[in-house]
Amino acid sequence: MLRVCWKGAHAAARQCVCGKVKAHPLQHCRKYSTAGDSGSSAGKIVAASLLSVGGGLGGAILYAKWDPKFRANVEKSVPYSDQLFEMALGPPPPPLVLLQKKPGKIEPLQIFSLSEASKESKQPKDKAKKSDPAPVEAPAAVEEAPAPTAQTLEEASVEAAHIISAIGEVPSVPAPGTSDESPPGHTAAGEECKDHHEPELKERPAEEVTARLAQQDKAEQDALAALTAGLEESLGSTAKTTLQAIGAQEAALTAIAAHTNKLKEAMDSETPPDEKSSQWKALNEALSDRTRAMEEAEEALLKAKGELENLRGVINSAKQSKINTARPQILAAEENLHSMIVDLDKVVTKVQTAQTEAKIVSQYSELVNEAKAQFQQELANITPETQANWKGLSGKLSADDLTSLIAHAHRRIDQLNRELAEQRVREQIHIEVALEQQKLEDQKALERAVVSTLEHSREDMRLEQEKKAQEVREVMEAEMRTQLRRQAAAHTDHLRDVLKVQEQELREEAQEILNSKMMEQETHYRRLTQEQLDTFTLDMNAAYARLKGIEEAIDSHVIAEEEARKAHQLWLSVEALNYTLRSAGADFPTEPLEGAVGVIKENCAENEFAQALATAIPEESLSRGIYSEASLRARFYDIRRLARRVALIDETRNSLYQYFLSYLQSVLLFEREQVAPPAKLAPEDLDTFKLLAYANYSIERGDLELAAKFVNQLRGESQRVAQDWLKEARLTLETKQVISLLSAYANAVGLGTTQAP
Amino acid sequence: MSEKELGQKWDRCLADCAVKFGTGLGLGIVFSVVFFKRRTWPIVFGTGLGLGMAYSNCQNDLRSRYVLHSKVAKEQ
Numbered sequence: 001m002l003r004v005c006w007k008g009a010h011a012a013a014r015q016c017v018c019g020k021v022k023a024h025p026l027q028h029c030r031k032y033s034t035a036g037d038s039g040s041s042a043g044k045i046v047a048a049s050l051l052s053v054g055g056g057l058g059g060a061i062l063y064a065k066w067d068p069k070f071r072a073n074v075e076k077s078v079p080y081s082d083q084l085f086e087m088a089l090g091p092p093p094p095p096l097v098l099l100q101k102k103p104g105k106i107e108p109l110q111i112f113s114l115s116e117a118s119k120e121s122k123q124p125k126d127k128a129k130k131s132d133p134a135p136v137e138a139p140a141a142v143e144e145a146p147a148p149t150a151q152t153l154e155e156a157s158v159e160a161a162h163i164i165s166a167i168g169e170v171p172s173v174p175a176p177g178t179s180d181e182s183p184p185g186h187t188a189a190g191e192e193c194k195d196h197h198e199p200e201l202k203e204r205p206a207e208e209v210t211a212r213l214a215q216q217d218k219a220e221q222d223a224l225a226a227l228t229a230g231l232e233e234s235l236g237s238t239a240k241t242t243l244q245a246i247g248a249q250e251a252a253l254t255a256i257a258a259h260t261n262k263l264k265e266a267m268d269s270e271t272p273p274d275e276k277s278s279q280w281k282a283l284n285e286a287l288s289d290r291t292r293a294m295e296e297a298e299e300a301l302l303k304a305k306g307e308l309e310n311l312r313g314v315i316n317s318a319k320q321s322k323i324n325t326a327r328p329q330i331l332a333a334e335e336n337l338h339s340m341i342v343d344l345d346k347v348v349t350k351v352q353t354a355q356t357e358a359k360i361v362s363q364y365s366e367l368v369n370e371a372k373a374q375f376q377q378e379l380a381n382i383t384p385e386t387q388a389n390w391k392g393l394s395g396k397l398s399a400d401d402l403t404s405l406i407a408h409a410h411r412r413i414d415q416l417n418r419e420l421a422e423q424r425v426r427e428q429i430h431i432e433v434a435l436e437q438q439k440l441e442d443q444k445a446l447e448r449a450v451v452s453t454l455e456h457s458r459e460d461m462r463l464e465q466e467k468k469a470q471e472v473r474e475v476m477e478a479e480m481r482t483q484l485r486r487q488a489a490a491h492t493d494h495l496r497d498v499l500k501v502q503e504q505e506l507r508e509e510a511q512e513i514l515n516s517k518m519m520e521q522e523t524h525y526r527r528l529t530q531e532q533l534d535t536f537t538l539d540m541n542a543a544y545a546r547l548k549g550i551e552e553a554i555d556s557h558v559i560a561e562e563e564a565r566k567a568h569q570l571w572l573s574v575e576a577l578n579y580t581l582r583s584a585g586a587d588f589p590t591e592p593l594e595g596a597v598g599v600i601k602e603n604c605a606e607n608e609f610a611q612a613l614a615t616a617i618p619e620e621s622l623s624r625g626i627y628s629e630a631s632l633r634a635r636f637y638d639i640r641r642l643a644r645r646v647a648l649i650d651e652t653r654n655s656l657y658q659y660f661l662s663y664l665q666s667v668l669l670f671e672r673e674q675v676a677p678p679a680k681l682a683p684e685d686l687d688t689f690k691l692l693a694y695a696n697y698s699i700e701r702g703d704l705e706l707a708a709k710f711v712n713q714l715r716g717e718s719q720r721v722a723q724d725w726l727k728e729a730r731l732t733l734e735t736k737q738v739i740s741l742l743s744a745y746a747n748a749v750g751l752g753t754t755q756a757p
Numbered sequence: 758m759s760e761k762e763l764g765q766k767w768d769r770c771l772a773d774c775a776v777k778f779g780t781g782l783g784l785g786i787v788f789s790v791v792f793f794k795r796r797t798w799p800i801v802f803g804t805g806l807g808l809g810m811a812y813s814n815c816q817n818d819l820r821s822r823y824v825l826h827s828k829v830a831k832e833q
Contacts, residue, residue, distance in 0.1 A: 635760075642760050651823045656816045717763075720822060724759035 061088050068093055227318045231333045234314045238307035242340040245297070245304035249347035252290070252297035256354040259286040260361045290358075297351065304344060311337050328474075331466050338459045345452055378408055566603075567749040570610060573600040574746040577739055581626070589625040593735065597622055600742070613742050621735040627728050629704055636699050636707065639725045640692050643718035644669075647688040650716030674700055677710065688718050705733055766818050774811035781807020 064071035064085055071092065075082040085092070262283045315337065318330050423430075577596040597614050604610035620626075627635075648662030669689060677694035678685065685691070691710045698706035708729040711722050785803020793799045817824075 639760050642763060646763065649819075654816075654820045654823050656812060656819065659819065721760050721763055 061085070065089050223321055227321060228329055230314055231311075231318060231329055234307070234311045235333050235336055238304070238311045238340060239336065241300065241304040241307040242344055245300035246343055246347050248293065248297040248300035249344075249351050252293035253347070253351050253354050255286070255290040255293035256351070256358045259283070259290040260354070260358045262286045263358075263361050263365050266365070301344070301348065304340075308337060308341060308344075328470055331463065331470055334466070335463055338456070338463060341459075342456055345456075349449070349452075375412070378412070563749070563752075566607070567746065567752070569603045570600070570607065571743075571746040571750050573603050574739070574743045578743060581628070581736075581739065583625075589627045589631075592621075592623050592625045593617065594622045609745055610742060613738050613745070617738045618731055618734050620731050626732045626735045629702070629732065632704060632725065632729055632732060633699050635725055635728075636695070639711070639722045640696060642721045643688060643692055643714060646717035646721060648716075649718075654717070677706065681713075686713055686715075688714060688716075692718075704729055708733060763819075766815075770811070770815035770818060773814050774808065777807035777811035777814070778804060779807070781805070781810070 060074065061084075064074060065088075071085055071089075075085060075092075082092075262279070263286075266279045266283050311333065315330055315333050318333075573596065576599060577593060580591050580593055580596045583591050597617055600610060601614050604614075644666040645663050646659065648658055648665060671689055672693060674697035675690065675693040676697055685694075691713050695707040695710035698704075698710065708726060711726050711729070714722055781803040782800060783803070785800035785806075788803060789796055789799035
């Protein structure tokens with residue numbers, strides 16, 4: 001009761017003190033907050049920073065204006081700085097450095113090409129034909145415009161141009177070289193050669209060659225056959241026609257001869273009139289025969305000539321086909337042709353001569369007829385009664401008619417005598433004229449004969465030449481054939497050898513390749529099988545391993561689950577224990593922890609650690625329970641007060657007076673209630689009041705352990721006063737430590753057993 | 758509780774003091790009345806005696822912890 005009153009009084013006193021203490025910090029804070037000069041200083045700072053930034057910017061811009069490299073660097077590194085620079089300084093200067101190099105390069109090339117062009121143009125014209133088109137054309141194109149400049153440049157850089165043009169000419173030398181050596185006329189041939197070479201350079205394969213040759217042979221044979229057939233055909237037809245023509249001509253000849261004979265007979269003979277008429281009939285017949293024969297002969301001649309022309313055409317085409325084997329045939333055909341022509345000509349000449357003869361005879365007969373007609377006319381004039389045919393007149397003539405007729409006949413005789421005399425006079429002239437005519441005709445005939453014989457002889461010569469040539473050719477062919485045969489034999493021998501060798505080589509190669517391929521295939525197959533096996537075994541192993549793994553996993557799962565269950569149990573029991581701790585009230589302890597610890601012991605019978613820990617819990621806590629920290633804290637204040645009051649009391653001083661003194665001391669001693677304990681305790685720290693201050697500080701911060709440690713350092717009566725508290729504190733701390741260990745252990749076990757998702 | 762011990766001691770002390778004081782006073786009064794013709798000195802004496810005894814008791818009580826108790830070991 002008394003204590004209660006004292007407590008109340010003390011509490012009131014403490015409140016007053018605390019209140020006073022609390023008032024101070026506020027005042028202090030207020031004092032600090034009244035520093036009002038910071039505003040202007042802030043403004044100064046702002047101004048100073050702005051000035052520095054502006055200065056930096058301006059300096060950067062000026063320097064960029066002066067040094068473009070710096071500007072470029074800044075633009076590269078700082079974004080949007082290029083815009084700023086553009087605004088301030090304008091667009092960046094163009095990159096001059098690169099362009100200056102390029103024109104320099106182009107110009108020297110131009111110079112040299114121009115000089116080369118000028119040099120080329122100075123060279124002889126024929127070179128220009130065959131020289132390289134490239135260097136000539138391009139420089140030629142360029143040459144036109146800068147010709148004057150080329151000259152000046154050339155003068156300036158002659159040596160360089162020489163060198164470069166020499167270098168430039170080196171690749172082009174082969175082409176102009178060929179034209180240099182040979183005159184331009186050969187260039188075409190050269191080109192042709194080149195062109196010929198080019199197609200011939202392509203080697204055709206052997207089979208193609210043989211095929212081609214066979215084809216060619218066949219074609220030749222065919223052509224030859226065709227040719228010979230054609231020739232024979234044409235020959236036959238022409239021969240036929242020629243024979244026909246000759247026959248016709250001869251028939252005509254005979255007809256003409258017969259006709260002339262008949263005519264002569266008719267003219268000359270003085271046959272009785274009956275025979276005369278029959279003669280005249282026969283003559284007419286002969287005439288018609290002759291004309292018919294002549295026509296037939298003409299037709300046959302034309303046909304023969306046509307056929308001959310055909311034959312000639314065929315022969316020419318045969319000649320043009322250039323098949324050597326047909327030559328003899330061609331020659332024979334030609335000979336035939338020639339002979340036919342000759343025969344035909346002969347017959348034609350004969351016919352012509354016969355015709356001339358017949359003409360003469362016909363002229364004579366015409367004259368005679370004319371005279372006769374005249375005579376008859378005269379007779380008719382004289383004797384108008386007698387008409388037409390005077391043949392039938394013989395018995396009907398009167399004496400007048402006869403006298404007139406005789407008179408007329410006498411007159412006629414006189415006339416004729418006169419004419420004869422005249423004719424005799426003019427005989428010579430006529431003969432000369434006739435001779436001249438004859439000469440002319442003879443000359444013409446001679447010329448014609450000469451021409452024809454010349455042609456014939458020429459043909460003969462040509463045919464002989466051809467024959468000789470043919471013979472020589474045949475001989476040559478034979479020889480060439482023998483040589484070729486020999487060469488072919490040698491070639492075949494050589495080929496055989498080479499083929500044998502090649503065959504051998506190829507066989508070996510093929511064998512080798514086959515072997516290698518076989519080996520490859522085998523190894524490949526083996527590898528594949530091995531791979532298959534390996535993969536299979538791997539798969540099997542993998543599957544087995546997986547199976548094992550799965551089994552293990554399941555087992556471990558089971559184990560883990562078991563563990564987890566146990567851990568859960570442990571954790572739950574530890575939680576229960578923790579919960580029991582909370583059952584502590586303000587002044588009374590917790591429930592006895594026996595139950596919870598017993599549960600733990602039961603549940604974790606196989607867990608040695610837990611068992612050990614559970615047994616490590618002090619007996620007192622098990623039976624009686626522990627005080628909570630809050631209660632200990634509250635109790636501490638009492639302890640503190642008491643300890644302060646009996647701070648002076650120890651073994652030596654323990655009278656009542658000392659008690660009074662210590663009480664006075666505690667009342668009069670002003671110190672801080674809580675002092676942060678130093679890391680190391682010095683001996684002077686072992687003062688009761690200090691210790692209590694440290695302990696107070698620690699306990700205020702919740703560090704019961706440290707407070708207990710400090711309280712443990714108390715000596716004397718203070719120690720005795722704090723004994724129980726210390727014991728309780730120790731108990732609480734111990735139990736709490738064990739329980740925290742247990743819970744940490746339970747948590748750890750729980751974490752360990754939890755399976756990650 | 759060890760901290761209560763001191764309080765208890767003080768309680769006892771005070772109680773003892775009061776008792777002794779009262780008793781002393783009473784006896785003093787009695788003696789003064791009976792033997793010493795109502796003089797004050799026996800009262801004072803008795804009170805003083807009582808207070809003194811109380812003080813001494815108190816002190817002894819408070820000191821009790823620190824007093825060493827010795828025992829004479831029996832000679833063998």
